[in-house]
Amino acid sequence: MSIDLHNDSAILTIQNLSKSFGGVKAVNNLSFSVLQNNIHAIIGPNGAGKSTLFNLITGVIKPDMGNVQFLHQDITSLRPDKIAQHGVSRTFQNIRLFPDMTVFETVLIGTYQFTGGNLLPAFFRTKTFRNKESEAKERIEETLKFVGLWDVRNEYAAQLSYGNQRRVEIARALATNPHLLLLDEPTAGMNQKETQELMSLFSEVNQQGITILIIAHDMHLVYSLSNQITVINFGEKLAEGPPEVIQNHPAVLEAYMGRAETHA
Amino acid sequence: MFVDQLINGIVLGSIYALMAIGYTMVWNVLRFINFAHGEVYMGGAFVSLYLLLLDTPIWLAYLGGVCAGAFLGYLMEKVVYMRMRKAPKLNLLIAAIGISIVLQNVAQYIWGATPERLNSPFLSKNFTIADMEINQHYVFIIILTILVMIVLELFMNRTLMGKAVQAASQDINATQLMGINANKIISITFAIGSAVGALAGILVGPVFLVYPTMGVFAGLKGFTASVMGGMGNIPGAMIAGLLLGIIESFAAGFISSGYRDAVAMVILLFILLVRPQGIFGKIIQQKV
Amino acid sequence: MIQTNKTVYRKFLLILGVIALFFLPLAVTNPYVMYVINLILIYTLLALGLDLIVGYTGQVSVGHGAFFGIGAYVAAILSKNLGFSFWVNLPLSIILTALIGFIIGFIGLKLIEEYLVMATLAFGTIIWLVFLNWTDLTGGPMGIAGITPPPPIKIGTFEFVFFQYQDYYPLLLLFVFLGILVTRLIIRSGFGRACTAIRDDELAAQSMGIPVFKTKVIMFTISAAFCGAAGALYAHFLRVVSPETFTFSMSVTILTMVMIGGQGSIAGAVIGASILTVSSEALRETPELRMIIYGFLIVVMIMFFPKGIMGLFQLVKRRLQKRTIQTPETTPEKEGLSYEH
Numbered sequence: 001m002s003i004d005l006h007n008d009s010a011i012l013t014i015q016n017l018s019k020s021f022g023g024v025k026a027v028n029n030l031s032f033s034v035l036q037n038n039i040h041a042i043i044g045p046n047g048a049g050k051s052t053l054f055n056l057i058t059g060v061i062k063p064d065m066g067n068v069q070f071l072h073q074d075i076t077s078l079r080p081d082k083i084a085q086h087g088v089s090r091t092f093q094n095i096r097l098f099p100d101m102t103v104f105e106t107v108l109i110g111t112y113q114f115t116g117g118n119l120l121p122a123f124f125r126t127k128t129f130r131n132k133e134s135e136a137k138e139r140i141e142e143t144l145k146f147v148g149l150w151d152v153r154n155e156y157a158a159q160l161s162y163g164n165q166r167r168v169e170i171a172r173a174l175a176t177n178p179h180l181l182l183l184d185e186p187t188a189g190m191n192q193k194e195t196q197e198l199m200s201l202f203s204e205v206n207q208q209g210i211t212i213l214i215i216a217h218d219m220h221l222v223y224s225l226s227n228q229i230t231v232i233n234f235g236e237k238l239a240e241g242p243p244e245v246i247q248n249h250p251a252v253l254e255a256y257m258g259r260a261e262t263h264a
Numbered sequence: 265m266f267v268d269q270l271i272n273g274i275v276l277g278s279i280y281a282l283m284a285i286g287y288t289m290v291w292n293v294l295r296f297i298n299f300a301h302g303e304v305y306m307g308g309a310f311v312s313l314y315l316l317l318l319d320t321p322i323w324l325a326y327l328g329g330v331c332a333g334a335f336l337g338y339l340m341e342k343v344v345y346m347r348m349r350k351a352p353k354l355n356l357l358i359a360a361i362g363i364s365i366v367l368q369n370v371a372q373y374i375w376g377a378t379p380e381r382l383n384s385p386f387l388s389k390n391f392t393i394a395d396m397e398i399n400q401h402y403v404f405i406i407i408l409t410i411l412v413m414i415v416l417e418l419f420m421n422r423t424l425m426g427k428a429v430q431a432a433s434q435d436i437n438a439t440q441l442m443g444i445n446a447n448k449i450i451s452i453t454f455a456i457g458s459a460v461g462a463l464a465g466i467l468v469g470p471v472f473l474v475y476p477t478m479g480v481f482a483g484l485k486g487f488t489a490s491v492m493g494g495m496g497n498i499p500g501a502m503i504a505g506l507l508l509g510i511i512e513s514f515a516a517g518f519i520s521s522g523y524r525d526a527v528a529m530v531i532l533l534f535i536l537l538v539r540p541q542g543i544f545g546k547i548i549q550q551k552v
Numbered sequence: 553m554i555q556t557n558k559t560v561y562r563k564f565l566l567i568l569g570v571i572a573l574f575f576l577p578l579a580v581t582n583p584y585v586m587y588v589i590n591l592i593l594i595y596t597l598l599a600l601g602l603d604l605i606v607g608y609t610g611q612v613s614v615g616h617g618a619f620f621g622i623g624a625y626v627a628a629i630l631s632k633n634l635g636f637s638f639w640v641n642l643p644l645s646i647i648l649t650a651l652i653g654f655i656i657g658f659i660g661l662k663l664i665e666e667y668l669v670m671a672t673l674a675f676g677t678i679i680w681l682v683f684l685n686w687t688d689l690t691g692g693p694m695g696i697a698g699i700t701p702p703p704p705i706k707i708g709t710f711e712f713v714f715f716q717y718q719d720y721y722p723l724l725l726l727f728v729f730l731g732i733l734v735t736r737l738i739i740r741s742g743f744g745r746a747c748t749a750i751r752d753d754e755l756a757a758q759s760m761g762i763p764v765f766k767t768k769v770i771m772f773t774i775s776a777a778f779c780g781a782a783g784a785l786y787a788h789f790l791r792v793v794s795p796e797t798f799t800f801s802m803s804v805t806i807l808t809m810v811m812i813g814g815q816g817s818i819a820g821a822v823i824g825a826s827i828l829t830v831s832s833e834a835l836r837e838t839p840e841l842r843m844i845i846y847g848f849l850i851v852v853m854i855m856f857f858p859k860g861i862m863g864l865f866q867l868v869k870r871r872l873q874k875r876t877i878q879t880p881e882t883t884p885e886k887e888g889l890s891y892e893h
Contacts, residue, residue, distance in 0.1 A: 092755075101752065115742035344855065
């Protein structure tokens with residue numbers, strides 16, 4: 001796999017990002033880039049600041065210092081909804097679905113920016129409005145078939161199996177038509193088979209031209225799926241590189257892999 | 265005249281500060297504002313009033329009112345809020361509104377709507393300082409408020425229980441992991457906050473009288489103070505309470521009596537519009 | 553295909569029922585009963601309006617009684633001082649109430665849910681004090697009497713005059729249907745779905761590109777506008793307004809309607825308004841007892857049946873459906889995009 005390190009191909013650039021909570025530095029002077037069309041993994045021990053990093057990128061929390069650039073635009077100070085509209089979408093570590101919605105309705109929420117929050121067209125059911133609605137519904141049908149949820153589209157999302165709930169979240173994120181997809185431990189708590197299925201799903205998503213930034217604990221998944229890895233610990237970058245490099249990186253072995261291997 | 269207004273303001277401000285503490289303490293452990301806190305203020309005053317009717321010594325009647333307030337707060341938490349820990353916050357808020365209405369109208373049903381004066385040993389006495397007469401009860405309010413704040417400060421920083429409450433303010437779940445029973449901490453917080461709120465009601469009773477809806481305005485003003493001070497910031501709430509009392513006292517001079525109560529309401533709306541995170545700012549963090 | 557036949561059949565029944573409802577005055581001869589029915593219709597509009605913000609967006613307001621009051625007073629003042637007719641006052645009431653709703657929403661919806669509760673409580677108090685004290689404009693504690701009824705409607709040679717309670721009924725019913733229609737359009741639109749998403753999980757909704765604050769403020773404005781319409785109807789129907797109607801208790805009563813009937817349900821708003829209007833009339837002599845019961849009902853409903861009577865109804869329905877053989881489901885394009893039936 002050839003990685004173009006030319007600067008122009010960076011879809012997301014993080015520079016000197018810092019955030020502390022009550023004196024504890026969750027993210028400390030962190031800089032790295034995610035290249036277009038990559039599957040970029042973030043690994044690190046629990047409490048290393050990975051989820052904080054995602055929340056900083058998506059604008060849920062604001063950094064104390066540093067900035068986030070997406071497609072050469074500074075998105076640091078934007079609200080989460082604006083960032084989502086720029087083409088950054090995400091899933092959550094602890095699944096966040098809408099309890100009263102069916103799978104179809106949940107994914108429909110992802111199309112908000114296309115069907116629009118504008119009330120007047122909806123009131124008068126204008127032609128463009130109806131076209132947009134049916135377009136969105138076609139897209140959702142496509143997405144649901146793609147992630148394998150079409151058969152359960154009318155069931156309540158929160159009542160599905162854990163694995164399928166993850167898929168709903170992914171489908172909802174895909175419905176926003178993102179350029180960059182952030183996945184926060186998407187395979188946590190899943191068995192081998194479910195993990196395998198999700199991994200191939202991620203590859204397919206990636207093949208459609210969507211860059212993926214993924215937080216994961218499963219080393220096997222990280223090494224076989226990603227083509228770039230950033231290791232963080234105590235909010236700082238420990239190492240970075242393709243899987244072959246990270247696998248044998250002494251600092252990483254010491255700080256992280258040693259523990260991971262005793263687990264396995 | 266100026267000094268009179270200032271003293272009035274400080275007295276009012278002490279009351280608002282005491283109310284604000286209740287809101288802000290509960291906010292810290294539960295991230296929830298107890299809408300029914302004003303009814304604890306009213307309940308404490310009514311219990312004191314009732315105890316005085318039974319010829320209880322004044323200090324005991326006051327103490328009884330404070331204990332009743334603490335118990336009322338504890339009860340709300342145990343009977344209603346505790347059972348709704350997993351419910352959406354909207355539901356908790358609606359429940360609090362319901363409790364507030366029940367308590368207000370129960371008080372009205374039992375004691376009627378006519379305002380009554382709570383007795384105070386100091387009310388009829390004045391201090392005379394440099395040609396000025398200061399009601400002793402006012403001084404009593406100010407001294408007691410300062411005392412309560414010192415005790416609270418000592419409790420929070422010098423006792424194990426206080427430290428546990430503080431830890432719970434950071435993260436209630438972490439408290440549970442540390443082996444401290446989160447429910448117990450929440451109960452204690454409710455009881456203390458409510459005791460302080462009830463004390464405020466009792467202290468006000470001799471001056472502004474006791475009636476079933478007395479908690480509505482006091483609650484709103486205490487809440488205003490807690491927002492001004494930065495929700496969750498206890499010293500901030502104390503200072504903001506004083507500030508609000510003084511502002512209100514001076515503003516009242518310019519406004520016809522009919523709109524007097526509107527002053528604090530307008531201040532609240534203004535604060536929410538301009539600086540909802542409070543003057544002394546404590547950023548409200550969303551749990552992610 | 554049985555499904556489609558069934559829906560056509562249902563729609564037919566529904567239309568029949570709606571037409572039949574308009575002829576209700578023929579069956580009701582007691583003017584007091586007619587008066588209560590008219591009140592139910594006005595309260596239904598209020599409950600629908602509050603439900604938009606409580607049930608569909610997940611924000612609590614205890615100031616809707618004040619919005620109702622603003623609508624009523626605007627109509628009363630315009631009618632009394634400028635001699636405007638109902639048909640002019642209604643849109644003006646709606647616009648002004650919506651405008652004030654927008655301001656209060658803008659102030660109260662910024663950070664946390666509690667701020668809206670407190671902001672609406674403060675706002676309601678201010679408005680009530682204004683009704684009470686601005687005697688020149690509002691008539692003070694006495695209020696405003698002698699508001700003109702809506703002008704007669706002429707269709708050809710037939711003239712419809714608003715004189716008795718039953719004359720108002722079709723007009724009020726028409727506005728209730730209009731309110732239901734508007735509510736349905738809103739909740740089934742992308743905007744309405746965004747509101748529901750905010751109610752269910754604000755962070756997830758925002759992360760999907762929904763501008764949370766803006767959406768809430770718009771919904772709050774619409775919600776206030778409903779109360780403005782109800783207020784104008786109330787003023788021209790009762791022909792007298794006074795401050796004691798538009799107190800905190802009124803706001804609580806509307807909230808109780810939504811909680812009893814079931815938040816997030818149109819049928820729930822109708823049921824809640826009906827039950828509460830009748831009970832309020834029955835408990836007229838003992839206001840404290842009435843409020844104790846309402847407060848108690850709010851607590852009990854939210855603790856044990858947070859979706860009210862309609863929620864219970866749906867629970868039973870869902871249980872029954874599970875027992876019968878699963879029929880092929882309708883596609884979401886036809887149904888299913890709303891939370892109603």
